[in-house]
Amino acid sequence: MDTAVRPTTLRSRAATNWQTVRTSKTWQRGLRHASSYIVLALGAAFMLFPMLWMVSASLKPSWQIFTDPPIWIPQHWETVRVGNTNRMLSLWHVDVEGETKTVMEIGVRRYTTVLDATGLQNILTVPTAELGDAVTTTIGEVTLNVRPWTTNGETRQVVALARGENDTLIVVDVNDLQAAALRMPLDQVNGGDRAALEIGGIEFRGRAVETADGVRQIIPIGPESQLSVVSAPDVAAAALLVTVENLSDAGFASIGQTELPQFNLAGQDGAHVILVQESWQPIINEADFDAAAIIAQREQLTDEQPVVVNGVAMQGATYTDGTPTQVAILIRGTQFSVVIPVDAADSLRLAQLGGLTSARGDQLNRIPFRVQDGFSAGDETVSVALVGEPREMALMVPTAAISDAFDVNPADLSRAMYPELRFDGFREALQTKVGDTYFPTFFRNSFILVLLNTIGHVLSCVVVAYAFARLRAPGKNFFFLLLLGTMMLPYPVTLVPVYEIFRDMGIVNTLWPLFLRSFFGNAFLIFMLRQFFTSIPRELEDAARIDGANIAQIIVKVIVPLSKPAIATVIIFTFWWTWNSFLEPFIFLSSPDLFPVSVGLNFFNDQYGTIFYDRLISASVMSMLPMILLFFFAQRYFIEGIQMTGIKG
Amino acid sequence: MTLRSRKLIFPSALARREAISFYILILPWLIGFLVFLAYPMLRSLYLSFTTYDLLSPPVWTGLRNYERILNDADFWQSIRVTLLFALGSVPGGTIIALALAMVLSQKLAGVNIWRTIFFIPSILSSIAVAILWLYIFRPEGGLLNLALGLFGIKGPNWLLDENWALPALIIMSWWSVGGQIVIYLAGLKGIPESLYEAAEIDGANNVAKFRFVTLPMLSPTIFFNVILAIIGALQVFDVGWVLTRGGPNNATLFYMLNLYERAFQMAQMGYASALAWILFLIIMVITLLVIRSSAVWVYYESEAH
Numbered sequence: 001m002d003t004a005v006r007p008t009t010l011r012s013r014a015a016t017n018w019q020t021v022r023t024s025k026t027w028q029r030g031l032r033h034a035s036s037y038i039v040l041a042l043g044a045a046f047m048l049f050p051m052l053w054m055v056s057a058s059l060k061p062s063w064q065i066f067t068d069p070p071i072w073i074p075q076h077w078e079t080v081r082v083g084n085t086n087r088m089l090s091l092w093h094v095d096v097e098g099e100t101k102t103v104m105e106i107g108v109r110r111y112t113t114v115l116d117a118t119g120l121q122n123i124l125t126v127p128t129a130e131l132g133d134a135v136t137t138t139i140g141e142v143t144l145n146v147r148p149w150t151t152n153g154e155t156r157q158v159v160a161l162a163r164g165e166n167d168t169l170i171v172v173d174v175n176d177l178q179a180a181a182l183r184m185p186l187d188q189v190n191g192g193d194r195a196a197l198e199i200g201g202i203e204f205r206g207r208a209v210e211t212a213d214g215v216r217q218i219i220p221i222g223p224e225s226q227l228s229v230v231s232a233p234d235v236a237a238a239a240l241l242v243t244v245e246n247l248s249d250a251g252f253a254s255i256g257q258t259e260l261p262q263f264n265l266a267g268q269d270g271a272h273v274i275l276v277q278e279s280w281q282p283i284i285n286e287a288d289f290d291a292a293a294i295i296a297q298r299e300q301l302t303d304e305q306p307v308v309v310n311g312v313a314m315q316g317a318t319y320t321d322g323t324p325t326q327v328a329i330l331i332r333g334t335q336f337s338v339v340i341p342v343d344a345a346d347s348l349r350l351a352q353l354g355g356l357t358s359a360r361g362d363q364l365n366r367i368p369f370r371v372q373d374g375f376s377a378g379d380e381t382v383s384v385a386l387v388g389e390p391r392e393m394a395l396m397v398p399t400a401a402i403s404d405a406f407d408v409n410p411a412d413l414s415r416a417m418y419p420e421l422r423f424d425g426f427r428e429a430l431q432t433k434v435g436d437t438y439f440p441t442f443f444r445n446s447f448i449l450v451l452l453n454t455i456g457h458v459l460s461c462v463v464v465a466y467a468f469a470r471l472r473a474p475g476k477n478f479f480f481l482l483l484l485g486t487m488m489l490p491y492p493v494t495l496v497p498v499y500e501i502f503r504d505m506g507i508v509n510t511l512w513p514l515f516l517r518s519f520f521g522n523a524f525l526i527f528m529l530r531q532f533f534t535s536i537p538r539e540l541e542d543a544a545r546i547d548g549a550n551i552a553q554i555i556v557k558v559i560v561p562l563s564k565p566a567i568a569t570v571i572i573f574t575f576w577w578t579w580n581s582f583l584e585p586f587i588f589l590s591s592p593d594l595f596p597v598s599v600g601l602n603f604f605n606d607q608y609g610t611i612f613y614d615r616l617i618s619a620s621v622m623s624m625l626p627m628i629l630l631f632f633f634a635q636r637y638f639i640e641g642i643q644m645t646g647i648k649g
Numbered sequence: 650m651t652l653r654s655r656k657l658i659f660p661s662a663l664a665r666r667e668a669i670s671f672y673i674l675i676l677p678w679l680i681g682f683l684v685f686l687a688y689p690m691l692r693s694l695y696l697s698f699t700t701y702d703l704l705s706p707p708v709w710t711g712l713r714n715y716e717r718i719l720n721d722a723d724f725w726q727s728i729r730v731t732l733l734f735a736l737g738s739v740p741g742g743t744i745i746a747l748a749l750a751m752v753l754s755q756k757l758a759g760v761n762i763w764r765t766i767f768f769i770p771s772i773l774s775s776i777a778v779a780i781l782w783l784y785i786f787r788p789e790g791g792l793l794n795l796a797l798g799l800f801g802i803k804g805p806n807w808l809l810d811e812n813w814a815l816p817a818l819i820i821m822s823w824w825s826v827g828g829q830i831v832i833y834l835a836g837l838k839g840i841p842e843s844l845y846e847a848a849e850i851d852g853a854n855n856v857a858k859f860r861f862v863t864l865p866m867l868s869p870t871i872f873f874n875v876i877l878a879i880i881g882a883l884q885v886f887d888v889g890w891v892l893t894r895g896g897p898n899n900a901t902l903f904y905m906l907n908l909y910e911r912a913f914q915m916a917q918m919g920y921a922s923a924l925a926w927i928l929f930l931i932i933m934v935i936t937l938l939v940i941r942s943s944a945v946w947v948y949y950e951s952e953a954h
């Protein structure tokens with residue numbers, strides 16, 4: 001039954017649809033809808049993408065923020081901890097014979113293109129002027145700098161081998177070259193003996209290189225290319241952090257299908273391979289530095305010798321001021337040095353110098369040193385003092401620990417990632433020192449100002465608006481026009497004298513200038529309340545008046561309870577203006593611990609805008625959150641208030 | 650009628666008491682007006698004829714500040730920049746806001762959601778928004794150039810390019826037109842459906858309906874918002890400060906940036922006051938011009954009656 005009925009219903013419905021569509025009215029409407037949606041989509045893209053981008057960026061680590069193409073969903077890049085250090089190395093995915101492997105980079109290997117002298121033929125000498133520019137071209141495994149050679153109206157692709165006499169180049173056609181060209185590790189090439197080779201009457205500077213198939217005569221022609229040497233990530237567990245002075249060259253190790261330079265480590269058996277070599281800097285938490293650092297005169301320091309504190313090699317000494325104390329020298333001055341007792345240096349540790357690039361200068365009794373604010377260590381973000389000398393360190397693994405290693409073209413490596421929201425940006429932003437303070441202080445200041453301005457505006461505006469709405473007096477119209485006139489007055493005209501007034505009152509660089517004036521009303525809010533009060537029936541007041549209520553009682557007991565929506569709008573607008581106000585706090589305040597969020601954010605941007613992208617964006621998002629929350633809780637008042645400001649006939 | 654009868658009921662003593670109450674109640678505003686508006690305006694006018702560094706008393710120098718200003722290349726550059734900014738941001742913003750409001754005023758699905766999306770950027774602090782756009786304008790990896798890249802366009806180094814920094818700030822200003830959208834949306838709702846029906850009976854198509862019904866009926870709202878937008882655009886400070894500090898090579902030297910630097914970085918309070926008064930006059934003149942021109946393009950219902 002069902003099956004029999006359905007087709008007819010469908011057909012008839014389709015028919016009616018078709019008929020409707022054909023009427024021109026509907027066509028028009030359809031067109032209008034379509035164009036509406038196009039406008040809407042364009043507008044939404046313009047409005048929405050920056051917001052989405054910002055939210056996404058606030059949940060990402062810095063390196064993901066400016067990628068091309070953009071990474072919209074925050075990702076976690078897998079890493080592996082290196083030995084017992086806090087250094088993490090990134091992991092990569094690479095396809096090997098159809099299988100995806102997770103690897104870490106343990107070195108690089110440079111290659112160059114060489115020609116086997118025995119396979120070389122058809123060598124030509126060509127005037128340089130007839131050759132075009134070189135284009136790097138990869139043929140099979142071999143990379144060549146190929147140039148077009150145009151002669152007699154015919155173009156051939158050639159590779160230059162050497163410079164000839166009289167502005168000529170010695171070239172070979174690409175097709176004649178392919179059999180002779182091969183890729184060879186640069187170190188292997190450079191390890192061969194120099195050899196002068198003569199081919200077809202032309203002398204080349206070549207090398208005699210030992211290979212698995214015996215000695216080969218080769219001519220290096222370039223270009224050089226670089227491949228990553230990768231291995232399974234479990235190698236990292238065996239790593240040690242050592243100073244490079246302890247290393248001595250131990251030739252090349254042949255590992256898996258590749259070779260890596262290896263080194264002997266003083267005091268350790270077996271050869272080691274360098275995973276990473278970089279500069280490390282001893283650091284100490286600024287709090288510990290401030291609490292325990294001592295300024296020692298030169299005479300007070302004796303018996304200087306190296307000392308190891310928490311595994312960090314420092315210069316040590318005995319400091320004598322009463323009882324002798326074993327100290328580490330943090331900053332060396334000519335007459336005075338800054339030292340710290342070894343048992344008070346708990347937070348002394350090494351950090352990569354690369355993470356300390358935005359350190360600022362500081363002084364302790366005129367001894368200069370440097371402090372890095374916002375140094376992120378695990379779950380903590382602290383200010384750290386840079387102490388002692390930076391040192392070149394290497395992370396090494398025993399060659400024997402590497403079971404399998406192979407070469408990969410860097411372009412074939414893709415980051416080992418999985419989607420993950422990262423909230424560290426928010427935590428770090430809150431823990432990063434801005435000036436002498438931290439972000440929560442800015443929030444506190446803004447909330448204080450919002451509170452005081454709200455009290456001021458509600459108290460003053462309700463009273464003034466009531467007078468304008470209800471009371472009759474000579475001159476009232478004049479003052480009402482005056483009130484309206486001030487609404488559009490450009491603020492710059494009063495800026496300088498208002499600053500002068502507050503300075504004369506001695507309240508510049510306090511919060512007072514930023515809330516005092518709200519107790520004297522606000523033209524727009526007064527106007528809005530007055531409009532609202534006028535719409536309240538007078539009879540309600542008359543009843544109270546007959547009961548003997550005075551104006552204050554009428555306002556509090558009759559008007560205010562009836563005006564909750566209008567007063568809510570006053571509060572919301574005050575919140576909004578106060579939260580976003582920038583120029584006035586910027587001018588009136590100079591101490592960071594008084595800054596509201598807007599000025600604090602600007603300050604944060606000045607200090608860290610080019611370093612901590614993620615934290616700045618997280619801080620921006622946090623600064624917006626109260627407004628966005630307020631909007632969602634009080635959308636109606638926003639919209640109605642806005643409409644009031646904008647619709648006038 | 651009621652007024653007259655009230656007067657009869659209330660003796661004049663009561664009326665006097667009411668007047669006194671009025672003045673007592675508006676006293677907070679009146680004091681605020683005198684101390685923080687009227688006096689500062691006069692003071693600033695006076696200071697504009699003096700040399701004053703906030704430390705030693707002002708010294709009367711007559712019209713010298715004004716002369717210096719008119720001969721100052723930075724001043725003319727700031728005028729040029731600020732007017733160009735207003736010329737870009739106000740009409741562009743108005744058109745975008747109107748177009749989106751017109752679309753939203755149709756019976757589309759989820760109007761409230763759209764309205765919220767468009768409105769939120771306009772309530773955010775200009776500093777946070779400027780920081781966001783600082784990153785969006787980044788030449789490498791910035792959202793704008795990535796978007797242009799999709800169309801095969803290589804975007805400029807927006808904020809560091811003399812020719813593109815001001816256009817960048819104008820584009821950014823369009824992002825915050827949500828308030829205007831809300832206002833126009835309300836204005837559109839206020840247009841009686843009967844007018845459209847009448848136009849339809851007269852055979853008007855969509856374009857004609859927009860031209861002869863929507864635009865005239867909405868023109869008072871547009872007019873008022875254009876004035877507000879112009880006044881706002883001429884006093885822009887925050888975004889210029891965060892994004893470019895007036896650079897590169899003064900390409901975004903907004904009037905208020907110039908004024909701020911004179912007043913609060915160079916402590917030339919007299920000079921800055923003169924700048925403030927010139928800006929005040931410019932705003933008055935432009936507002937008057939717009940009001941004058943409104944006779945041509947703003948339709949008031951009362952005229953029709």
